[in-house]
Amino acid sequence: MQLMPLPQRIWQCGQLQLDLSRPHVMGILNVTPDSFSDGGQHNSKDAAVAHALAMMAEGATVIDIGGESTRPGAAAVSVEEELQRVVPVVEALAQYPVAISIDTSEPKVMQAAVAAGAHIWNDVRALTRPQALQTAAALNIPVIIMHMRGEPTTMNNLDQYTDVTQDVMRELSERVQDALDAGVKPEHIMIDPGFGFAKNAKQNLQLLNELYQLNQLGYPMLSALSRKRFIGAALGGAEAQQRAIGSVAGHLLSVQQGACMVRAHDVKATADALKVWQAMQGGV
Incomplete structure (x- = not known):
């Protein structure tokens, strides 16, 4: 592992600015019945908004709203269902001073979410759906491009790598270039x-240990390992709800290697750990 500085970059999110030279916590808001860790807990509008406001109070500067579970083996969700889950929550949160990210691969969902007040497109499928690249360029908003192979139903069978870190860098570079070519x-x-996506536990741990190498690509980096299965494996088989401290450790290691944003279920614990790290850097 090698310590790396955070990027000197500002992300404009509507009227808000995210200074990426300081670490940000992206709070996870799954408005789904079947997400692996918190499915069904926040899948009404009122419950979702209340949880988002609680995460903001705990230190989240970004709220990531997802209307489709992407856990291994997750069933597909129609565009109409995803819209019904996501858009009302965006409309309710748009009045608050927080950056709103949408965890979706569907261009129509993203277009509707931006119209409702969303700021960031977080796509686990790296803009591979039809018209996704063109839509991202037309919307002219920040986009997060994640490494995955296949689909949630097939990704666990696609973890064959020569060198996981180098292969992830190469495949991410190809997707980034496609995005640039599209405008x-x-x-x-x-x-x-893409921790946990088409990667086994050993590969995820290697990738975390070598995360600093991804800075060579020249783009800000999100680390999203919260409560993932490989964290549980490292903890001797801990279930999702018992992976908070391990997740905080993984996210802190990620920020030390240059990740400027971490996607977390346990917002306060993560934000507190990052405050201590910032204090060590003279950031308080």
């Missing part, structure tokens, strides 16, 4: 190595 602005791109 997405380079200053709008953030990359995500």
Whole structure:
């Protein structure tokens, strides 16, 4: 592991500015019945908004709203269902001073979410759906491009790598280049190595240990390993709800290697750990 500085970059999110030279916590808001850790807990509008406000109070500067579970083996969700889950929550949160990210791969969902007040497109499928690249360019908003192979139903069978870190870097570079070729602005791109997606536990741990190498690609980085299965494996088989401390450790290691944003279920614990790290850097 090698310590790396955070990027000197500002992300404009509507009227808000995210200074990426300081670490940000992206709070996870799954408005789904079947997400792996918190499915069904926040899948009404009122419950979702209340949880988002609680995460903001705990230190989240970004709220990531997802209307489709992407856990291994998750069933597909129609565009209409995803819209019904996501858009009312965006409309309710748009009045608050927080950056709103949408965890979706569907261009129609993203278009509707931006119209309702969303700011960031977080796509686990790296803009591979039809018209996704063109839509990202037309919306002219920040986009997060994540590494994955296949789909949630098939990804666990696609973890064959020569060198997981180098292969992830190469495949991410290809997706980033496709986005640039489609007209997405380079200053709008953030990359995500895709912990837990088409990677086994050993590969995830290697990727975390070598995360600093992804800085060579030249883009800000999101680390999203919260409560993932490989964290549980490292803890001797801990279930999702018992992976908070391990997740905080993984996210802190990610920020030390240059990740400027971490996607977390346990917002306060994560934000507190990052405050201590910032204090060590003279940031308080």
